[in-house]
Amino acid sequence: MAGPMLWPSGEPWPRCQLPHMVEIERPATAEDLELFRRGDEEVARLADRLSALPPEPGSRGMPAATAAQLLRMLASASANRPRTTVRTSAMAVPPKPVPMVPVVQLRAADIPHARFPEGTDLLQILWCPHWHNAVPGMDEHHRGPAPMVCWRDSTKLTHHATPPDGAGTDGRSVLSTCVISPEQITDYPDTEALPDPLQERLEDWHDSLGPDPGFDYRNDLAAAPGLKAGGWPYWPHGPRPVGCACGADRDLLLSIPNGERGTPSWTPLEDQTRAVEGGEEFHHPTGFHGARDAVHIFSCRQDPAHPVQIYVE
Numbered sequence: 001m002a003g004p005m006l007w008p009s010g011e012p013w014p015r016c017q018l019p020h021m022v023e024i025e026r027p028a029t030a031e032d033l034e035l036f037r038r039g040d041e042e043v044a045r046l047a048d049r050l051s052a053l054p055p056e057p058g059s060r061g062m063p064a065a066t067a068a069q070l071l072r073m074l075a076s077a078s079a080n081r082p083r084t085t086v087r088t089s090a091m092a093v094p095p096k097p098v099p100m101v102p103v104v105q106l107r108a109a110d111i112p113h114a115r116f117p118e119g120t121d122l123l124q125i126l127w128c129p130h131w132h133n134a135v136p137g138m139d140e141h142h143r144g145p146a147p148m149v150c151w152r153d154s155t156k157l158t159h160h161a162t163p164p165d166g167a168g169t170d171g172r173s174v175l176s177t178c179v180i181s182p183e184q185i186t187d188y189p190d191t192e193a194l195p196d197p198l199q200e201r202l203e204d205w206h207d208s209l210g211p212d213p214g215f216d217y218r219n220d221l222a223a224a225p226g227l228k229a230g231g232w233p234y235w236p237h238g239p240r241p242v243g244c245a246c247g248a249d250r251d252l253l254l255s256i257p258n259g260e261r262g263t264p265s266w267t268p269l270e271d272q273t274r275a276v277e278g279g280e281e282f283h284h285p286t287g288f289h290g291a292r293d294a295v296h297i298f299s300c301r302q303d304p305a306h307p308v309q310i311y312v313e
């Protein structure tokens with residue numbers, strides 16, 4: 001993960017030229033100045049209200065009079081700063097194309113269930129880690145990193161490439177370099193993704209197991225959490241459309257979680273102690289923080305070389 005990639009010599013490292021969210025400093029408009037003025041008034045009103053409060057003997061918090069004084073000092077420092085420019089974020093084409101960062105490199109032998117295009121045995125996923133709201137070939141509602149998927153023949157690659165300097169400046173979607181030891185498991189579709197009659201049968205089945213069977217379908221059998229290639233996605237907000245433009249369905253290619261919870265049922269046997277000790281605590285082995293739950297990448301079932309769909313959940 002996130003490490004050097006086998007790369008064709010002579011092929012330049014990919015760069016993103018799409019508009020993405022960048023920090024900008026622009027001249028302040030009349031609306032900005034009006035907003036500043038109203039902000040100052042609001043802070044002054046709050047400071048007046050705080051200083052009018054009676055003292056609370058025994059309270060451990062900051063006395064209201066001190067808080068009011070602090071607010072007035074901060075407001076005065078802010079008002080005395082020149083308000084000619086505003087720092088904000090906006091969607092903009094980067095002045096220079098941004099180097100993409102490696103996400104994962106998997107060999108066909110690592111993920112025997114996955115369908116590789118004819119003549120390829122190496123899957124590489126890279127992305128531009130910035131926040132995009134439009135990526136060609138992707139669902140119009142896409143918000144998040146812009147991915148690039150390469151299917152390659154590893155026998156033709158001898159050279160390793162690393163991203164150039166300056167890659168990966170947005171830390172939340174830049175992963176930590178690590179080696180994966182894949183383990184094959186079976187999971188099942190998220191309850192929400194099942195047709196109603198099946199959901200009802202599942203409920204009946206749960207009821208038949210008694211008051212506390214020690215597991216439940218959604219948490220212990222469906223949509224395994226953690227970093228995975230293939231299987232079924234966890235849909236915290238309900239299932240999303242994953243069809244390809246060619247008319248075929250798409251399958252889950254890769255799921256990158258925002259941290260891993262130490263639930264014993266899905267934790268590898270060698271990590272069970274950690275699961276018990278960690279309880280509900282999150283671990284971040286991939287260093288990924290760019291989603292609330294996970295990023296799911298789907299590829300076409302008919303032809304994996306078709307554009308992927310990515311969902312940031």
Ligand SMILES: [Zn+2]
Nearest residue numbers: 016020128130
């Ligand atoms: Zn980008």
Ligand SMILES: [Zn+2]
Nearest residue numbers: 244246300306
């Ligand atoms: Zn397709």
